[in-house]
Amino acid sequence: MVHTFVALGCPIALDVNSGAVHVLDQMTYDVLHQVEGMEALPETCPEEVKTSLPYDGAEVDEVWSELKELQAAGLLFAKEDYINPDWAVLKNAPVKALCLNVAHDCNLRCKYCFASTGDFGTGRKIMPFETAKQAIDFVIERSGKRRNIEVDFFGGEPLMAWDTVVKTVEYARSVEKEHNKNFRFTITTNGMLLNQEKMDYINREMKNCVLSLDGRKEVNDDHRPTAGGKGSYNVIVPKYQQLVAERGEQEYYVRGTYTKKHPDFAADVMHMATDLGFRNVSVEPATGKPGDPLAITEAELDAVKAEYDKLAAELVDKPEINFFHFFVDLQQGPCVVKRVRGCGAGSEYVAITPEGDIYPCHQFVGNDKFKMGNVHDGSFDTKISDTFAGLNIYTKPACQNCWAKFYCSGGCAAGGYNINGDLKEPAFVACELERKRLECAIAIKAIRSGMAD
Amino acid sequence: MKHIKTLNDATLKKSACSGGCGECQTSCQSACKTSCTVANQQCENQK
Numbered sequence A: 001m002v003h004t005f006v007a008l009g010c011p012i013a014l015d016v017n018s019g020a021v022h023v024l025d026q027m028t029y030d031v032l033h034q035v036e037g038m039e040a041l042p043e044t045c046p047e048e049v050k051t052s053l054p055y056d057g058a059e060v061d062e063v064w065s066e067l068k069e070l071q072a073a074g075l076l077f078a079k080e081d082y083i084n085p086d087w088a089v090l091k092n093a094p095v096k097a098l099c100l101n102v103a104h105d106c107n108l109r110c111k112y113c114f115a116s117t118g119d120f121g122t123g124r125k126i127m128p129f130e131t132a133k134q135a136i137d138f139v140i141e142r143s144g145k146r147r148n149i150e151v152d153f154f155g156g157e158p159l160m161a162w163d164t165v166v167k168t169v170e171y172a173r174s175v176e177k178e179h180n181k182n183f184r185f186t187i188t189t190n191g192m193l194l195n196q197e198k199m200d201y202i203n204r205e206m207k208n209c210v211l212s213l214d215g216r217k218e219v220n221d222d223h224r225p226t227a228g229g230k231g232s233y234n235v236i237v238p239k240y241q242q243l244v245a246e247r248g249e250q251e252y253y254v255r256g257t258y259t260k261k262h263p264d265f266a267a268d269v270m271h272m273a274t275d276l277g278f279r280n281v282s283v284e285p286a287t288g289k290p291g292d293p294l295a296i297t298e299a300e301l302d303a304v305k306a307e308y309d310k311l312a313a314e315l316v317d318k319p320e321i322n323f324f325h326f327f328v329d330l331q332q333g334p335c336v337v338k339r340v341r342g343c344g345a346g347s348e349y350v351a352i353t354p355e356g357d358i359y360p361c362h363q364f365v366g367n368d369k370f371k372m373g374n375v376h377d378g379s380f381d382t383k384i385s386d387t388f389a390g391l392n393i394y395t396k397p398a399c400q401n402c403w404a405k406f407y408c409s410g411g412c413a414a415g416g417y418n419i420n421g422d423l424k425e426p427a428f429v430a431c432e433l434e435r436k437r438l439e440c441a442i443a444i445k446a447i448r449s450g451m452a453d
Numbered sequence B: 001m002k003h004i005k006t007l008n009d010a011t012l013k014k015s016a017c018s019g020g021c022g023e024c025q026t027s028c029q030s031a032c033k034t035s036c037t038v039a040n041q042q043c044e045n046q047k
C-alpha cells in the first residue's frame, strides 16, 4: 500500500508496509498518485497514465524506472506478509499500566469535560489510600514479568487527592525492588492547587506531567472557568511556568483542547509555545456524542485541517518547539509488533475508580456494562479483557485499508463506541485528524532534512 | 536518483525481528489524555 500526499507544498510518498518515506518531484508525484492503488507496479507505465499527464513520455519512463527500482528494493509496494496478525492480539496480556482516578471531583467546570465536571456522573469522591494500595498490589500481581509499570494519577483533578497521591507513590516505591518492578508515575492536572511543595514532589517523582491549558487567556477562560465562574488562566499560568522551569529536562506537556467555538488553535499553540515559553505543547479536539455543542464534527473538519497546515508552516523552522502530534520518529519508533496492537485498554491498561472498581480505561468509567471487577475483592472479568484484546487494526474494518494504521494502531475504542456505538468502528473525525497530523509531521521531517525544496 | 529522494528506508519492516518485548509505554489514543500516536513513542530498547 502506498500513500501519496502533498503537505507544506512537499510531494511525498509513504510506503505503508515497509515504513519507507520518499520525497518526490512533481512529475513523480503525479505519476505515482495515479497508480498508488495498485498491488504492484507493472513493467512499464500504463499508457492511460502517460496520456493523462502533460509530461514528455521519455521523462515519465525515467520516473517509472526509478519507481521500479524502489519497488525492487522493498521500499515501494512492499507486502504486508511479514506481519503476523496474531501479534496484534493481546491474549492474557499482563496488566502494566493503571489509570488511577484518585479524585472523582474537580475544582474547575470545563465546558467540554467528558467526566461530567469530574465525577463521571457517579458522585464526587476521593480515593482512599487503602484502595490505591490495593490497586498497586493488583498491578504488581497482574504484571507478570513486565518490569516497567505506569501509573497515571488522573481524575477529576488528582491534586484534590494529594494525600492519596503521595502515599501511593511511597507505597509503590517501598515495594518495587522486591518485586523487580520499576514504577513510572505521571499526573494530569488543571494546576489550580499547585504550590511549591506539590511542584517539588511532582518534579521529583513524576516521569511526565500533563498540565491543562487551552491557550490564549480568552479561550482558556471561556472553556475552563472555576466552579465560581471565574477564569483559571491567571492562576495557573505562573504556576506552570514555575513548575516547568524547575523541572529541568524531564518530560512534561502543556495540553489544551480546542472546540467548535474556538477552533483556531494554531494561535493558541503559538501563544503557549512562544509567548509563554512552553516547549512541549499538545492540543486535542473536543469530542462528544453527535449534537454536543462544543465537539469538533465533520462540519469543522476542513477548517481544523487548515489550522494544522498553518501550525505546521509556523513550526517547520522552529525545531525547539515540540508540538506533540508533529513528532514522529521515522527511524527508531516502536517496533511493528507494538504498532499492530491497539491501545491496550482492558488488557494491558485499566482504570480504577475511587471505589476500586476496574474499567477497561478512563473513558468507560461509570458505564456498568464495562465494569470488570474490583481491587478489593480481587475480581477481574477476563471476558471483557478478551473483547478488548481483539480490537486492533486487523479486526477494525476501517483500519485494514487505512494508510495510517502503523502510526495510529487503530485509534480509540472508546471514541468509536461513544460516537458509533461500536468498539470496532473508529470515529471518522478523529481518524481524519490523525491522518492530517501525520502528513504534516512527515512533511516537517522532509523539509528539515533538506530533501524538500 | 533524479526524481526521488528517500528520507527513510524500510525501518518498520526491520523492526519486526527485534520487536515485541512489551516493555514500552501503553498508548492511549484518547483525546482526553494526550493521545499518543504510537509513532511518537519510544522503544525501550533504543533509549
Ligand code: SF4
Binding pocket: A393, A396, A398, A399, A400, A402, A403, A404, A405, A406, A408, A409, A410, A411, A412, A426, A430, A431, A432, A434, A435
Ligand atoms: S486513522 Fe482511523 S482508520 Fe486509520 S488506523 Fe487509525 S483508527 Fe484506524
Ligand code: SF4
Binding pocket: A343, A344, A345, A349, A360, A361, A362, A363, A411, A412, A413, A414, A415, B027, B028, B029, B030
Ligand atoms: S479506548 Fe480510547 S481512551 Fe481508552 S485506552 Fe484506548 S485509546 Fe485510550
